[in-house]
Amino acid sequence: MQNVVFNIKIAQEVIEYAKKVSAERLTKGTWGNISVKSGEYVYITPSGYPYDKLKPKDICVVDMEGQKVFGNLKPSSELPLHxxxxxxxxxxxxxxxxxxxxxxxxxxxQREIPPIVEDAVMILGETLKVSEYALPGTEELAQKALEALGTNNCVFLKNHGLVTVGENLQEAFIATLIAEKTAQIYVEALKVGNVSLLPMEHARLLREKYITSYRQK
Structure with a gap:
């Protein structure tokens, strides 16, 4: 392993958001994974390890080729996706x-969620895609997810779950909450059978506003 200066603050932040994910019941047991990019390295949760037992030293650090450079535990199996x-x-x-x-x-x-509510359009993207199925933990899954993600901040993994991204963990976590809320709204609306969509030109304007001027730097 390379000689890397371990940033404990980043590791602590990963653990903080892992606990938030559990508190919001966004996953069960040891499923799911969280990462942060710092320079040429990625801090990521370990594979099959309970979130409530995580300590900073348990967070794995890998380089951009996926090679572990710090940590005694095995990185998440979805490392290729990250x-x-x-x-x-x-x-x-x-x-x-x-x-x-x-x-x-x-x-x-579903194959996608169309533009139905303004906060989802702004934070996540105009049309939210479901990626084609591939086995978890594979390069194929990573490529299919990346393709469906595009420039959005979320992608639904076929027969699997949800991936959200952000400039930082706070933004990625908010995106997770908004994606799940939007999915619930869409599923329930489909039961009624009359789903009103935002005009696509309005959806594009809302997304652009969020990216260029709404967020605080």
Whole structure:
């Protein structure tokens, strides 16, 4: 392993948001994973380790080729997914992968969520895609998820769950909450059968406003 200066503050932040994910019941047990990109390295939760037992030393650090450079535990099995997003989205500094109920329902029943509510359009993107299915933990899954993610801040993994991204963990976590809320709204609205969509030109304007002027730096 390389000689790397371990940033304990980043590790503590990863643990903080792992506990938030558990508190919001966005995943069960040891499923899901969280990462932060710092320079040429990625801090990521370990594979199969309970969030409530995590200590800073348990957070794994890998380089951009996915090679572990710090930590005694095995990095999350979805490491290829995180690496591919970071390599292809320079504006992404944090990734959260969860298995929320309504997002998972969308992943097994829909191809996308159209623009239906303003906060989702602004924070996540105009049309939210479901990626094609691939086995978890594979490069194939990483590529299919990346393709469906595009420039959005969330993607639903077919028959699997949800991935959200952001400039930092706070933004990625808010994106997770909004994605799950939007999935619930859409699933329930489909039961009624009359779903009103935002005009696409308005959706584009709202998304652009969020990216260029709404967020506080």
């Amino acid at each position: 690496i591919q997003i970071y390599l292809n989205r320079s504006n992404v500094g944090a990734i959260i992968h969860t298995h929320p109920i309504y997002s998972t329902i969308v992943s097994i029943t």
